[in-house]
Amino acid sequence: MPLPTACLGLVPILTTIDFLLLPFFILIYTGGFWAFRNWRYKDPIVRRYFLPALWFRLAGAFLTALMYQYYYGYGDTFYYYQGVVDIFNAFFRSPITGLEMIVSNYDNYSGEAKDALTYHLLFRQNSAAAVIRTGGFFSLFSFGSFIGTSFGITTLAFLGNWMLYRVFTDIYPKLHLPLAIAVLYVPSLCFWGTGVMKDPLSLAGLGMFVYGLYFLVYKRNRGYILPILALIIGLYYAAVIKAYIALALMPASLVWITLLYKEKIENKTxxxxxxxxxxxxxxxxxxxxxxxxxxxxxxxxxxxxxxxxxxxxxxxxxxxxxxxxxxxxxxxxxxxxxxxxxxxxxxxxxxxxxxxxxxxxxxxxxxxxxxxxxxxxxxxxxxxxxxxxxxxxxxxxxxxxxxxxxxxxxxxxxxxxxxxxxxxxxxxxxxxxxxxxxxxxxxxxxxxx
Structure with missing residues (x-):
């Protein structure tokens, strides 16, 4: 039997409000990304994969929420969401304090910010704090609900994966379908790579880093602002969430870019x-x-x-x-x-x-x-x-x-x-x-x- 969250002193992640807001958030995210797709992508081949990949992720986010609430009954996501609720409540008591909790580290928190916390330890851990602060940001636009916060982090992971897909299809345009399956539609990515957890932020960081590296250092045909932002945000999440992501990514990406530049040398010898x-x-x-x-x-x-x-x-x-x-x-x-x-x-x-x-x-x-x-x-x-x-x-x-x-x-x-x-x-x-x-x-x- 799952241990009731009330026994752990935690707020439940799914309530009646979440179920009522679910159709609203689906429509909002679908409409927003539909408009973005129509504005950003003119290629019909690329456009066809965008919204279905988003819907798979949103479905995965809802299913994982059901699993944690009704199957496990406890887990890291409950603690992270408790921190998100702390930020949301603090923001509507004092917007300055709420924003401070999102953009500052725990060591720099004011007394008011620290008083708003239920679990101080989570905010002392950089990886957990990154999840909570990111979730806290999205909660401000989702009425503090878990499902809205979860959808926000999930779409961030989706955008990271989409950026990775865009890099690969830029190199192999004819492989758009198999690469879409490999990058966007793997079942475990659409399920476990969602929600108020570290894993979706790891995915977001990876995809953004690769996108920024490729289009800033090698290809250079997408301007500078988006690749630089993607590189900075991606490196932050990749390094802070899980150290071994950075340790695996650093040598692989340097070898990759080095060999790509080698291919630009025209003289065969x-x-x-x-x-x-x-x-x-x-x-x-x-x-x-x-x-x-x-x-x-x-x-x-x-x-x-x-x-x-x-x-x-x-x-x-x-x-x-x-x-x-x-x-x-x-x-x-x-x-x-x-x-x-x-x-x-x-x-x-x-x-x-x-x-x-x-x-x-x-x-x-x-x-x-x-x-x-x-x-x-x-x-x-x-x-x-x-x-x-x-x-x-x-x-x-x-x-x-x-x-x-x-x-x-x-x-x-x-x-x-x-x-x-x-x-x-x-x-x-x-x-x-x-x-x-x-x-x-x-x-x-x-x-x-």
Whole structure:
């Protein structure tokens, strides 16, 4: 039986008001994005995917709200929403205080702002505070309702995914349909990548960062304002919400941009000679950036992260056994670099291809098992269809495929190593999926050529 939220001292996330406001918000978001689509996109091929992708996300946001309210009865989203309610109430008592809670860090809060908080600890944690402050902003335009706040964060994630899709279709315009499926319509993205949670903000940050990087540094045909804003907002969410997103994204994106620039060299001989040089330079620069990141913030330091993930791994294993649920084990892991690397194949495998059907001990895990099984079969199909040699050639020939796989595999390792629970894994791994599936559909296109 789920523990009633009243016993936890939390406000419920769904009330009668939310159900009454649901049709209103659906109409508002549909009308607003319909007008935006008609103004922004003239290409009928691009336009056809926009609104359906939005509707899938809004449906996912509503379904996850029902799940947390009536199936689990508790969870992080309740605590985040309590913080959102604190901001909303504070704003209508004193707009200055409410805005302060949205734009300032906890350490800089005034006495009035701190007095408005129910749970101070959440605002001290940067990742949780980012969710709450973002939700607090959207709550001001949604009457403080959970469903309106949830739709706001969900559409932010959708826009991030849409930006990622626009980058990929700019490079591969003929793959608009398979890339739409890979980036916009993956079921777990449309379900777990929604709501008042960290995961949709991770998706938003990733897509915006890639968009900003591509159109600001490489393509430069979209002006400067939007790419710069996308890059800043994307980097903020990617780094603050989950540290290992930045750690996976930094080397992958630097290798990607470096190799894209190599393709601009017209002289074939010079291009061949410069390729390895630029790749080594980009990799070294990425490693240097990661070390610098660790010196700026202790949580990004490799040794601190290794200790933390082993500690997290132990706790999730204990809590899974306690709850009698859906855990998995990678064996005993030492908090050293070599100890982590030994688990690399198993961690990547569990992120992308598990739970296997026989490991789905709860109904809630069955969709994840089905998607993981599809991912396994689709991966095997692509590699058998394209061939090992052609796949390797494509990796060296196509910077975007290499970028997608580097990020997806590093991220899959980080998530598989830390989750230790199939329920948590279903949420945590979703940022890797659009990159992994995009790499597969691009590889498959080489065979069709």
């Amino acid at each position: 010079l291009r061949m000679l410069m390729g390895p040089v630029l790749l080594v330079f980009g990799t070294a620069f990425g490693a240097l950036a990661l070390m610098q990141l660790g010196s700026i913030s202790e949580k990004f330091a490799l040794e601190n992260m290794m200790v933390e993930v082993v500690r997290t791994q132990w706790w999730l294993s204990v809590s899974t056994e306690r709850d009698g649920g859906t855990g998995y084990s990678l064996g005993m892991v030492e908090p050293t670099l070599m100890g982590m690397l030994k688990t690399f194949p198993a961690a990547v495998n569990v992120s992308l291809f598990r739970p296997y059907p026989w490991e789905a001990r709860k109904v809630i895990v069955l969709p994840s098992a089905a998607e993981a099984l599809f991912t396994l079969f689709f991966t095997l199909y692509v590699f058998f269809r394209v061939g090992v040699l052609s796949t390797l050639k494509a990796l060296f020939k196509d910077p975007t495929v290499l970028f997608c796989l580097i990020f997806a595999i590093i991220f899959a390792f980080a998530v598989g190593f830390t989750s230790m629970n199939f329920g948590a894994l279903a949420r945590y791994k979703i940022p890797a999926l659009p990159f992994y599936f995009s790499a597969l559909v691009i590889l498959l296109s080489y065979k069709k050529k």
